[in-house]
Amino acid sequence: MSHLKTPATVAGARMTGLGAYRPDRVVTNAELAPRIDSSDEWIQERTGIIERRFAGAEETCASMGAIAGTRALADAGIAATDIDVVIVATFTHRHATPSASAEIAHLVGATNAAAFDISAACAGFCYGVGLADSLIRAGSAKHVLLVGTEKISDVTNYDDRGTAFIFADGAGAVVISASDVPGIAPTVWGADGSSMDAIIMQPDTLTAARVGVQSFLTMEGQRVFRWAVGSMGEVCERALVAAGIEARDLSAFVPHQANLRITNAIVKKLDLPESVTVATDIQLTGNTSAASIPLAMDALREQGQLKSGEPILMVGFGAGLAFAGQVALAP
Ligand SMILES: CC(C)(COP(=O)(O)OP(=O)(O)OC[C@H]1O[C@@H](n2cnc3c(N)ncnc32)[C@H](O)[C@@H]1OP(=O)(O)O)[C@@H](O)C(=O)NCCC(=O)NCCS
Numbered sequence: 147m148s149h150l151k152t153p154a155t156v157a158g159a160r161m162t163g164l165g166a167y168r169p170d171r172v173v174t175n176a177e178l179a180p181r182i183d184s185s186d187e188w189i190q191e192r193t194g195i196i197e198r199r200f201a202g203a204e205e206t207c208a209s210m211g212a213i214a215g216t217r218a219l220a221d222a223g224i225a226a227t228d229i230d231v232v233i234v235a236t237f238t239h240r241h242a243t244p245s246a247s248a249e250i251a252h253l254v255g256a257t258n259a260a261a262f263d264i265s266a267a268c269a270g271f272c273y274g275v276g277l278a279d280s281l282i283r284a285g286s287a288k289h290v291l292l293v294g295t296e297k298i299s300d301v302t303n304y305d306d307r308g309t310a311f312i313f314a315d316g317a318g319a320v321v322i323s324a325s326d327v328p329g330i331a332p333t334v335w336g337a338d339g340s341s342m343d344a345i346i347m348q349p350d351t352l353t354a355a356r357v358g359v360q361s362f363l364t365m366e367g368q369r370v371f372r373w374a375v376g377s378m379g380e381v382c383e384r385a386l387v388a389a390g391i392e393a394r395d396l397s398a399f400v401p402h403q404a405n406l407r408i409t410n411a412i413v414k415k416l417d418l419p420e421s422v423t424v425a426t427d428i429q430l431t432g433n434t435s436a437a438s439i440p441l442a443m444d445a446l447r448e449q450g451q452l453k454s455g456e457p458i459l460m461v462g463f464g465a466g467l468a469f470a471g472q473v474a475l476a477p
Contacts, residue, residue, distance in 0.1 A: 153285030159278065160329025161477035163222025163321035164452075166444035167213040167295075168431065169201040175311060182307040189311045194406020198314035198432025200299045207239045208246050210317035211295030212253035214440070218291065219254065221477070222321035226255035229321075230287035233277060234263045235270025235294045235436035237465070238301055242351070250293055259291070267345065268402050268464025269335070270294060270436035271318075272471055275460065276333030278322040279472075293319040294436035301347065303362040312405070313363065314432030318440025320477055331389030334381055335470035344369050345465035374408045374463055379415030381471045382461050389457070389473035396422045397456030397476065398446060402463055403428035403438035412461070423451045435464065443477070452476050 174197050175186040189195055201210060211234060219226055232251040239246035247261035266273040271294040278290035295317035304310045322330070345365045354361035378401070386393060393416050401409050406428055413424055425442035434441055439460050446452040454476050461471035 155285050156283055156324045158325045158328030158330065159282035159322050160325040160327070160475050161320045162323045163218040163220070163224070164440065164443055164447065164477040165214045165217025165219070165221055165319045166441050167210045167217070167317040168441070169199045169205060169210065169315050171200045171202065172197050173200050178304065178311050181304055182310050184307065184311065192407065193312060194426065194429050195311065195432050196429050199316055201297045201315040205297065207236050207295045207297050208249040208253060210297070210315070211236070211246060211250045211293040211319065214295065214317035214319040215250055215254045215291050215293050218319035218321050222323070224289060224321060224323070227258055229256040229259045229289050229291045231278070231281060231290045232256050232259045232261040233274045233290060233292045235266065235274045235292070236263060236296055237265060237267050237435065238297045239263065246295065254291070256291060266468045266470070267466055268404060268435045268438070269462035269466065269468040269470045271439045272333065272460050272462040273335060273468070275322070275330060275472060275474060276335060276470060279330040279333070282322065282324050288324045290322045291319060292322055293317065294438070294440055296435045296437050298363065298435060301361065301363045306362065306364070308367045309363055309365050312433045314434050316431060316434045316437045316441050318437045318444060320440055329475040331385070331473040333470055333472040334384045334388055337466040337468040339466065341373070341467045344373070344467060371405065371408065373467060374404060375411040378408070378461055378463055378469065379412050381469055382412060382416055382459060385459060385461065385471040385473055391457060391473060393417065393422065394419050395457060396459050396473070397453050398423040398425065398451065398458040400425040400439055400442050400446070400458050401461045403431060403442050404433050404464070
């Protein structure tokens, strides 16, 4: 039997560009609270959220993701036509098919790219980092554009006391490119479908369409909270071991911006020293699912706290229940 050719493998991949898009409209807790008999104080105390952004009626996952993607390309200093693969993490794209990635590749001008979406909810961005790293090291791609983009306001029930105040809209993107020096450590990931009902779109979209109601994101808040606080610390520890570094070597910790109390609990479990900057973008951005980690990186950069080339720990977790975490060098 003859041997088939395979691409030459490369030593590593790293994030070389970062871009973000935050919609204009700022929505305060005071605006959402009356419909759910809540208050600014309660929302801030339970989640850390002060305000969030909602996209405009004309904006979509794809349009927001394309802006973030274009900004990431400019930051990396590479042409859209040099992108080999566009990966988009989202659960709020308006079409089950075609993909958001095909639309975003078109909008950014990535005319030579393969394009596909991944469905891993709030873990989607970290799943994408792991996938991009693997594609690049296997020699299947040299430059990947990874976008996390969400318009969760489209699928939120503003009368639901458990979700109305948490979720928000926005997009973030990174360019990941081949590198002589590895800049992305192994991804620790998994999913537990036995808990698929903990965060789920209800009714499912087909049933909703058939009976003429809207499909909304629903969540068993306490169950998700206990799972995240109980197990994401260990996922982070495994990611640190896989990277061969200690928590004190980190420059920043950028977890999914689910809830400030979850972030604080993981920080405590990891016993992170003061020297590690902790992303708290949820306060002004809300929970933007797959977009939250690149948006939080962007906020750190704006504050002068994201040091390019320094190790950061990222971890995403949510519906599925899917999770993924890795150490990577900051873009
Ligand atoms: C959603 C969440 C903030 C709710 O907080 P909680 O402390 O679990 O709230 P509970 O449901 O236990 O309710 C506690 C009390 O607040 C009240 N309450 C619930 N929702 C409220 C609201 N929106 N506003 C005001 N009061 C509310 C309840 O009635 C209850 O009152 P009681 O003690 O008098 O009975 C919390 O469960 C959470 O953060 N979960 C994880 C969410 C998350 O990260 N999701 C994304 C994963 S990707």
